[in-house]
Amino acid sequence: MSDASANVYRASWLAWPARLVCWPLAAMYVLCGVLWRVLALPFVALFEGDAAESGMELGIRLLHDFAVGGIQYLGFQHDELPALSGRTRKEGETHGPWWEAKRRLLKSHVAMVSVIVFVAYLYVGLGAQVGWIAPNFKDGQKEAEFLHPFSYAPADGEGHERLYVLGSDQLGRDVLDLALRGTTTALWIGLFAATISSILGMFLGSLAGYFGGWVDDVIVWAYTTLSAIPYLLLLIAISYVFKSNPSISEWYTGTFLYKSWDVSPGLFRIIVIIGLTSWVGTCRIVRAEFIKHRDRDYVLAARSLGFSTPRIIFRHILPNVFHLVLITFSLLFIGAIKFEVILSFLGLGLEPAEASWGNMISKGAGELLRADTVWWQITTATVALFGIVLAINLLSDALRDALDPRLRK
């Protein structure tokens, strides 16, 4: 993009609220980055010095630059978060494609609104995981069965009253608390399932595209086979088989995930199954891009300089393809959350006692048909699901516009 158009750049007025909302995330990034730089210090000191600057000096400079840059960003003195690699833009160096994409993203009101909404969901999810939000979501009481929204019920024996903003469910649990806690479940599922399948798809796709030949044949065979089975049917079949086999659940309850991290079997099952089956789309896209890139001049140059094949694949070609992975990641994220709802409804997802939007919808479906229609549970879950899926859908559209050079006007 030329300088002239860079001058007329104006960020959306929502970019500021979005930055404010993201401030805690940025602070966490800076904190982790400083820690990482401190931990990396001995390694940099030992291995990375040169004649002009010793390793120790380099390491301390990187740490200093990162910390100062991070604090400046957090104090609103500076617009760019420092890069974790310690790379800074040299004088006269042009901006990269990611920087341009970010500016295009900042221009879009829709993208900023969806960032704010998504980050809000993220905070709710994290807060509920840590226990700051809805800590007592499991506590239900008999007197509070099917309370209407905005009704009061005694919270304990000492006459304290408690407001149920969105009513309560059959067990007398606060529906709002359940929905907030369900956010955690949904985010874990979306995040991990999409990460697993993106990594898998990226890895297999790059191997297939780069090497061609029999590697390509095997990987193409694998994904053709997977996509020849209707996806929902496959998902249901695998979930059912894994759920009904006692030796698998026995094995799982012995692992550290269950013992020390308290990840429920249903959550684990959904994440693994969706993660391992939904990589086909990413793999296809990455493979097609690698086929285009593998004979380009920069790859030939890297090869003739004697760089190793993994280095060429992951450091040279993959960054040129990564924006497409990011777009599919957001779609996989939504897909995983939506499939959780379907699987939980069919009784193949999370345990009925766990807080998840899928469980709320499936219980709420029956409650709609009661004589006194209980509509609040299913409506709450549907709206909560709708909000995050809409935000990510819009964000992925904006990302596509910002990142995909073919669509640039």
Next chain:
Amino acid sequence: MWAYIIRRLLQAIPTIFGVTLIVFLLFNVVADNPAVTLLGNKATPEAVAALSKEMGTDKPLPVQYLQFLKEAVTFDFGDSWKTNRPVSDMLLDGVGPSLSVTLPAFLLATLIAVALALFCAFYRDSFADRITVILSVAGMSISSLAYIIFGQYFVAFEWNLLPIFGHQGSIEGVVFLLLPWVIWIALSVGQEVRFFRTAVLEEMGQDYVRTAAAKGLGTGRILFKHILKNAMIPVITRLVISIPFLFVGSLLLEKFFGIPGLGDMSYTAITEQDFPVIKAMTFFSAIAYIIFNLISDILYAVVDPRVRLR
């Protein structure tokens, strides 16, 4: 052309092999003993052993797999373990109800989506275009279960406009199908509109469109005579590829509306570990997938002469 078709059909063999392998591994290796599932937990070991022998699940795994391959090659999957009817009869019975839900809904949804997409592309960036795009994104973001549950609740239960549940083979049975059709259309139209709109817009940026405009052709003529033809290429491919999934039916719709189609049948088969039905289902749906993929590639070459089948 014929060489291409034959080569593609030969390439399909490993795919079908892979599908049988996945199904076999899943149900004969990973899954619990089906005899136990069929008889319940309280069955005596002798009864379980006898049933296993009858079903052939006591043989070594390679033998079972060869047996499965033999069934696949001869297109004969035997009798269902649950209903004791021939699987082929069950599948044939299920195709009709499945298609009665999916086919009309699919055609209607496509028509609506293409019309809306052309409309949006024609009035690009207008208020109507933006509203349509926003509505289709919003429509895509609602859970499919919510459509079904709320649709069933309001239309059938609360307002009593249509029957809530059931199926009838005759022409009067249409009342049972109206609601599933509407829900299917609502579910799919958003995504289709967005896809078709992008396809049309991509064509609109091409040089030949500018040439046609420079010649002095009207917008409508350019849109319907020039752009539509080219924009239909990705559209047709996409539509043909989705046909095999029509045969399989919509699992959720069939389950909710009590339609005895293939989707509902395969779900029941999975939960009852009715292997013959599951195997036949996945096998035939894989074959349909491969055939329609091939057809779509051939069609692609037919409608676009620049594409050479290699």
